[in-house]
Amino acid sequence: MTQHTQDRPRIVVGVDGSPCSRAALRWSLAQAALTGAQVEAVAAWQYPEVYGYSYGWVPSMSDGGVYAKAAESALLDTVATVRAEQPQSPEVTSRVVEGHPLPVLMDAARSARLLVLGSRGHGTFAGALLGSVSQHCVQHAPCPVVVVPQP
Template identity: 35%
Template structure:
């Protein structure tokens, strides 16, 4: 059975935009689109059907079905003839979509939806899936440049291989150039460092830059041969990682990062760079956890 692209909806215009993006992703992959709306109200034991005093089309259940119908219509308008699999699932959105992501090739969500506070930059569903989803997660943000590159954020960690494969496969499907970006500084990040212990300062910058160039080359080794049609630009910047990636997102169509890198605390599920992009990037962000490399 072909694994689907999964999209979560909540009835907002933002979630319908996510449906359109997910439909294009499904068409590019030649797979069906699964549309899921998490319906929490049965768990709260409230009336689901229309009130006797109201219109027959009223009620929470009819509203939820309308959300699904609108999502299917948006998918059909985006990619006519695309196979869709809409389903209303009882449960709250975080747990439902995390469970559904186990069988998906990609999970697509809007950065914000109907829930939460309008002043927040990122919704809870998006950040929860980026940390706990079991497929690559695409969070829609900003205004992507359709002529821009796919940007791959690299830090040389072993966990980055899945992100590298995802970025190359996506660039190949979209016939887009790929920018492999690695930011470095002369403050090194040892593999083992006690909490509170300062990071050592490296003063031999030429030597350090050579090491970082080698790290970037090793991260890409084999992938360029596997995807010879992808034009790759290696971009090595002496900068802090988060601002470098946010700046690169301004002219990109997509930015791809691993969920975790070599910095920070090993127990965290989502690294600081991926969190910063989810909150501040100017284009959609794909966060890749421990999943097959070329998704």
């Protein structure tokens, strides 16, 4: 990373491949173009819940490759789709991290100027509510948080 890149403010955006995360990435790119910031798209993945069998045998977990590749694919597809819509937009760095989205995003936001998340609204009244990750980030993130509603 060059000194010039390190000195630029950083916008972190949570991306999971959903329509609301695409809206958050669009907003982040527009903000970065206005402020000269760099954009880092972050996707989190974790192992699914596994329950043991009655005889004490628990199937072994894979190395996580399938889950990590699925998260990476969703992230790269989302970035490519949004950048194709906005060809003049700033470059986006992408990062896939193992873990629950909440600690992953909170860690990524430590040195960021702004954290951008999509809202997981479900229509009318429920659409005005934030999801648990967005709500926690709004209250506890080490930088300002923007929650972009689903278009």
